[in-house]
Amino acid sequence: MTSDFARLGVPAALAEVLAERDITTPTPIQAATLPDSLAGRDVLGRGRTGSGKTYGFCLPLVARLAGDRQRPAPKRPRALILAPPRELASQIAAALAPLAKAARLSVLTVFGGVNQNPQVRGLTAGVDVLVATPGRLLDLSEQGHLSLRDVEVTVIDEADHMSDMGFLPAVKRILAATPARGQRLLFSATLDNAVNVLVKQFLHDPVVHEADSPQSPVATMEHHVLTVTPAERSDVIADLAAAPGRTIVFTRTKHGAKKLAKQLNGRGIPAVDLHGNLSQNARTRNLDAFGSGRVETLVATDIAARGIHVDDVALVVHADPPTEYKAYLHRSGRTARAGSAGTVVTIATPDQRRDVQGLMRAAKITPRVMPATTEELQGLAPGTRLVYSAAEVAERTPTAPTDASARGASGRGGRGRGSGRPGGRQQSASRGQSPQEPGRRPRGAGAGTGAGRAPAAARAGSTGGAAAFSASAGRSSGRRRSR
Known part of the structure; x- marks a missing residue:
């Protein structure tokens, strides 16, 4: 044939x-x-x-x-x-x-x-x-x-x-x-x-x-804007990064990428950074760790916005909104590749909202704008939020900061966080289990509270404010904290 x-x-x-x-x-x-x-x-x-x-x-x-x-x-x-x-x-x-x-x-x-x-x-x-x-x-x-x-x-x-x-x-x-x-x-x-x-x-x-319009978003890509206060920003990013599945978080500066990766590791969320200040060997090691699934969060500058291909990136987070629409489209294009679904989230503080509105207009995208409540975050990135012990973070991240604190879980196993293959916005059940399509594992599949891992708790304000990621969740001996 x-x-x-x-x-x-x-x-x-x-x-x-x-x-x-x-x-x-x-x-x-x-x-x-x-x-x-x-x-x-x-x-x-x-x-x-x-x-x-x-x-x-x-x-x-x-x-x-x-x-x-x-x-x-x-x-x-x-x-x-x-x-x-x-x-x-x-x-x-x-x-x-x-x-x-x-x-x-x-x-x-x-x-x-x-x-x-x-x-x-x-x-x-x-x-x-x-x-x-x-x-x-x-x-x-x-x-x-x-x-x-x-x-x-x-x-x-x-x-x-x-x-x-x-x-x-x-x-x-x-x-x-x-x-x-x-x-x-x-x-x-x-x-x-x-x-x-x-x-x-x-x-x-x-x-x-x-072959297509230079501004047309991928049909299976969902765009969202989360409105947060400056005090909530770090907690919201950590909550999204702790969800099962591969996530790329974009920052505007090299210093910002390094700092955010260090903060995530300190919270018990394995993350590697990618930016121009790293040596080539470090860049290669970090990309290999992310591509292999050993680490599921990559914090990067726009160096990763073009051409870098990693299968099954379920979520792209613009921690720092880019300054122009082409950068937004290229960053976002790291997800929803080869026919897969993907989610794009832009974090916007009050002083950034007008710029983000202009950015979306230029990109010809109408995002869903919402507050960062626990329910909204769970819908964007389904699955149990997981944290790891400091030793596990160090084992998974080849160039992790050496001063990562032990605020992660105190477990002993070392089983992974799940395959993280994207499956659109299917809602996960209480322990990260989701219904599956044949041949595809949805985001969060395989996630649970097994040995060596603990779910990270989240809490939402009664007025619909941002869900705050609890760095102390790892001290709860694997038990889910009540909201």
Whole structure:
């Protein structure tokens, strides 16, 4: 039986690699761009984050290189993929690896923040596909470790983000160093004036495909605004983070991300941070802890808003509302991916409400605005709130603050908080058990009050104020406190 990818022109061997990973139906951006990119055309593709752009450019790139069976010369890669930031480059390389293996192609990833010597050795040995961030690529090129004269296909991923980060001059220098008649594929969440500069200067008669509206939210994504006082803010964030399931909490500053992760760990809620002040090794360890499910809360700056993909993120919390709508959409796009449902919550204090209203208008989103009562919080993030002992927090978090207090539960087991697969806004029963759809575990499934864990209590004011997370819940020997 011919697969849907094969019908678009994808070689059978590559379509089989996708089928082995249960990827059988192309996303809209893939269906739109693959026929032209496989035919060798320059392509300008716009699709929102999570739309499947990575396979949209990896498949034609591998197909083209596999077709001529050339061996790469030392220091002269045959294809180039540019992406910011480092984590996105690594994730692209991971998605590319099985396709490249099937075609017997080599892949090398280069980015800053780590020792360049292994990267230099890899380039010297010869590589078919180079996945790189712009800064490190230019450094290696200027040192004589790299030439782009043999590049047949150049891919620019997250082109608008490149511009936002100030990489546009570097990207222009890199594109100018590649052969003028090579194939160029440019993918972006938005097609603004900065992206058009690259298109006009470096793409040849490109085919333009826009798979969806740049401002359209995912259909299965629910948007909410919680109105809180400054005194309630930390308790509300902790309550949401303590619910079962993967949660990403966004802050505006690096200091804010570090501070909030430390506070959550101190409350017995395992959390890791992700921001530019961390070393590359620490960033990798923290992402691995979050991606594996060992830690279910990631506190991040906008470094995690673009391209970073982790399966089954049930909840995104804007602890600090972003300043512009594109950042809001990209942050929110970390949930409700690949057809799953997701919930987005923005925390708004009284002095932020007008700015948040303007932000939502610009994003063309009408959120549900509500006070942060216990009942509302339980509806947004169903399941028993769980805290851990200080020892368990330290075990789960590879770079957890060393001064995390022992305000967590005093249990002894160490069983996890549940799979945390999202299932929309299904309400959990009293101990975190939810009705299940076939093949999907709802948020909170598997959560309970087993050994080593204690439910975090919440309390609501009689006037509908914010539910306050109780840091002392862990001292209750596993018993639920009354509200």
